[in-house]
Amino acid sequence: MQEPIYTIIRSLALFFLVWLSIRLIGKRNISRVKPFNFMSYIVLAVVATLMSLNLIDLISGFIVLLTWLVLPIALDFLSIKSEVVHQLINGKETVLIKHGKIMEENLIQVRMTGEDLLAELRSKNIFNLTDVEFAVMETNGEINAYLKSDKKPVSAHDLGKKLAPQAEPQTVIMDGNILIEPLFSLGLNQEWLNVELDKMGVALENVFLGQVDSSGDLFLDLFDDAVEIPQPKVKELLYASLQKVQADLSTFSLQTNNKNAKGMYIRNSQKLDNLLDKLRPYLLN
Amino acid sequence: MTVASQVKQTLASLKGARGTLSMYTAQTSVDETQSVYTNSLEIADNIINDLEDRLKALEFEEPQYEGN
Numbered sequence: 001m002q003e004p005i006y007t008i009i010r011s012l013a014l015f016f017l018v019w020l021s022i023r024l025i026g027k028r029n030i031s032r033v034k035p036f037n038f039m040s041y042i043v044l045a046v047v048a049t050l051m052s053l054n055l056i057d058l059i060s061g062f063i064v065l066l067t068w069l070v071l072p073i074a075l076d077f078l079s080i081k082s083e084v085v086h087q088l089i090n091g092k093e094t095v096l097i098k099h100g101k102i103m104e105e106n107l108i109q110v111r112m113t114g115e116d117l118l119a120e121l122r123s124k125n126i127f128n129l130t131d132v133e134f135a136v137m138e139t140n141g142e143i144n145a146y147l148k149s150d151k152k153p154v155s156a157h158d159l160g161k162k163l164a165p166q167a168e169p170q171t172v173i174m175d176g177n178i179l180i181e182p183l184f185s186l187g188l189n190q191e192w193l194n195v196e197l198d199k200m201g202v203a204l205e206n207v208f209l210g211q212v213d214s215s216g217d218l219f220l221d222l223f224d225d226a227v228e229i230p231q232p233k234v235k236e237l238l239y240a241s242l243q244k245v246q247a248d249l250s251t252f253s254l255q256t257n258n259k260n261a262k263g264m265y266i267r268n269s270q271k272l273d274n275l276l277d278k279l280r281p282y283l284l285n
Numbered sequence: 286m287t288v289a290s291q292v293k294q295t296l297a298s299l300k301g302a303r304g305t306l307s308m309y310t311a312q313t314s315v316d317e318t319q320s321v322y323t324n325s326l327e328i329a330d331n332i333i334n335d336l337e338d339r340l341k342a343l344e345f346e347e348p349q350y351e352g353n
Binding site (some may be wrong): 077123164165166167187188214215216234235237238241242244245248249253255256261264265270271272275278279 | 288292293294295298299301302305307311312313314315318320321322324325328329331332335336339342353
């Protein structure tokens with residue numbers, strides 16, 4: 001009758017021990033873990049299992065656990081400090097495609113066939129080998145490809161287009177509750193949020209999610225999807241009203257006979273025109 | 286509609302736009318955007334001043350329409 005209770009206690013203790021060990025080894029995505037760390041995970045798991053089943057005695061089990069916990073951490077630190085150790089432990093990345101040509105010897109070295117390489121590239125949405133300028137197999141086995149410059153996705157920079165910088169939006173309402181901290185980090189307060197909600201005619205309880213973007217506009221998602229709420233269009237309206245003022249000024253400049261006034265209207269209309277060009281990326285995006 | 290009242294209308298909408306712009310200047314959390322907005326506010330202020338001066342001149346010329 002004693003035996004099962006001991007097993008439970010042992011298992012619980014080991015569960016927390018292994019959990020702690022894994023946390024100590026570090027934060028990594030399990031699918032992208034280096035082979036070396038993967039091995040220490042498996043050893044930790046197997047030894048913990050054997051110990052909780054009482055197949056090996058606790059003392060030697062703990063020694064094994066400790067060794068496989070300390071060694072990876074120590075080697076990780078060493079490999080941060082020294083490039084040689086890093087290469088020794090993790091190996092080196094292998095170049096598979098250079099200047100658009102497949103390096104066959106390297107392909108054999110990492111034991112891949114041409115079909116394997118093509119499949120890997122396809123999983124990265126590259127179907128045409130001629131699009132690839134450079135491809136490399138990382139030490140964790142992942143293949144990364146650099147596309148030829150005319151096959152790369154277009155960026156705003158390529159188009160010569162200026163875009164307004166945008167900081168990350170902050171979530172300020174979740175499940176009908178106001179999140180104070182993100183609101184304060186934007187320099188806003190609950191009073192502001194209440195006013196914005198009133199403006200949209202929405203009660204706080206009905207809001208599932210509310211986000212404030214870096215320009216201070218509030219976007220809401222309601223529990224009731226049938227209710228249509230107006231999305232903020234203030235910036236577009238602002239741009240339009242400035243455009244209207246600009247058009248008015250040029251009309252006035254044509255209508256007036258007073259030379260001074262004509263000059264003033266033309267000058268200001270041009271100023272406003274320049275201003276509109278400058279504000280365009282910020283107000284219309 | 287007289288010229289003066291047309292200018293008055295334009296002035297009013299420019300002032301409204303300036304108000305919205307200054308609200309965004311206060312709200313935005315990106316420094317670069319903020320400086321662009323501040324700069325725009327100055328330009329808008331200049332234009333508002335010019336228009337106000339013109340309006341005064343117009344009302345002086347056509348005193349019968351003053352206040353319309």
